[in-house]
Amino acid sequence: MSTAADTIDFATEWQAWHDAHETNRADPHGFLAVTSLNWLDETPTRYPDAPGEWSTSAAGPVVRLSDGEQIVVDGRAIVGSTDRVTYEFGVIPERGGVTVSAGDAEFEVARRGGADILRPRHPSHPTRVEYAGTPVFAPNRSWVAEGTFRAFTEPKPVTVGSVAEGLEHVYDSPGVIEFELGGESLSLTAFNGPTPGSLFVLFTDATSGVTTYAANRSLQIDAPDASGRVTVDFNRATNLPCAYTEFATCPLPPSENRLPIGIEAGEKTPLRPSAATDGDAR
Template sequence: MNLIKTYLTLFIIIILIGCTKKIEEKGSAEYVLEINEWHAKRIENLKKENGWLNLIGLFWLKEGENKFGSDKSNDIIFPDSAPRFMGSFFLKDSTVEMKVNKGVEIFFENCEQVNTVIMKHDQQNGTTIFDHGSLRWNLIKRGDKYGIRLRDLNSELVINFPGVEMFPINVDWRIESEFESYNPPKEIDVPTVLGTIEKEKSPGALVFKKDNKKYRLDVTDAGKSYFVIFADLTNGKETYGAGRFLSVPKADSTGKIVIDFNKSYNPPCAFTKYATCPLPPKQNYMSLEVTAGEKNYGAGH
């Protein structure tokens, strides 16, 4: 009898959970599927070789020689799986040269073995990426600083990543907006986690209403879409403390621009302390609880 009661209780709980989910989600079956497919693709991209989950190090270079390898005496310490003394990065006059020690195999993009090479950073065309075993690294430039970004394709976070929880899908967070253009484009200050301020050109602002209150978000141009960094009242609670990102398609054939907050996503810094994320411009802080999109993951900065 007790066993039957237990099964009945579990059955009722399962039914209630299913009903609750249906009540919480709001939108057509096609729309819910669209958001779920978007999020599945988003998780897939996070796990890719150039995603954010496999970052294991970020090392800022000093002027002159920077030795690297797994030995603790190096300036830049690679994982134990790497050779003890791999070589050196030489920073001089904004140029970084990598010299590889004799007997160490380092390849350029899985193909050509290298000994000495001038590295191209991530803001140049043809960024050079190097590898040894499961390790990948490249040069990044932030302001006047140069650093080595290190990845491990066998990172535990990639292998064991549990995914990112989302708010229940709600079509009410798919909001039509007006685009107020800046002519000429306005220069806006975009702070970063490094404590620096980046100057970006904004072509305009998205203006929309939610619960009869008007909001505006300055955007930057990302080709076929606008890129938005925003903050709201859920930050530091349900969502990442330093805001979220959003890609907004430009006007469709009818001239409408739709902001879909169900596609709000965490910046890389939510997953790793080795990213160099932009933060929301002060004018993009909203006195609004955006209960849509990705919730906090909480492993990064």
């Protein structure tokens, strides 16, 4: 049986985690600072929130800088001239990316869904400047489940949709997490997490589109123990970048991760600046 002290410790630990997550989200060059999402092709194109003319080919993205323009790549300044200077990024792997800078802005050059993109990030963008935090459900131990990770014999490629129309993502799933919550037996297809052995899941539930973001939420899960046991703490369910900006390519959950119950835990639908400011730079 948990005590009052246990409850206080649980809430305190959750608050520290949430505060750190919010600080990271509001980073000057985080997703709230993204001002556009540009799909590169073979035609050199200039964008209003980035220096240079950008294009791509089978050899990877390229930027051509005119006189007075410059970017910084790996600490080295690439400066344009009257003859123009071309910088070649080379082939970028799927879900990989390179970050360059100019002034106080950063520019993500990345590959998503088989296409190369340019995503500028300006700290003064209204989505970031006006960000006032994400509403959440109060932390509650009843939304913590002890589950079991059932590993596949071999990782299984899973294709999921994206909030970006026409885009798909393919992730290797190492297995399924099984657990009980609210008297129901549930399961979630898991993907590999950011640290060795860790997992993450994408899911929707009965609150999606009502009190929580409609498209998806994400949950990080520590690596299973030797017996395959895992802790599924929905109090730490978070929104992906697409809940805050239209310039995201977030994956959608696999169909089997649509939970039939309402998960009244974790982050709710965020408030966003008016649509009129979404495209303003810079």
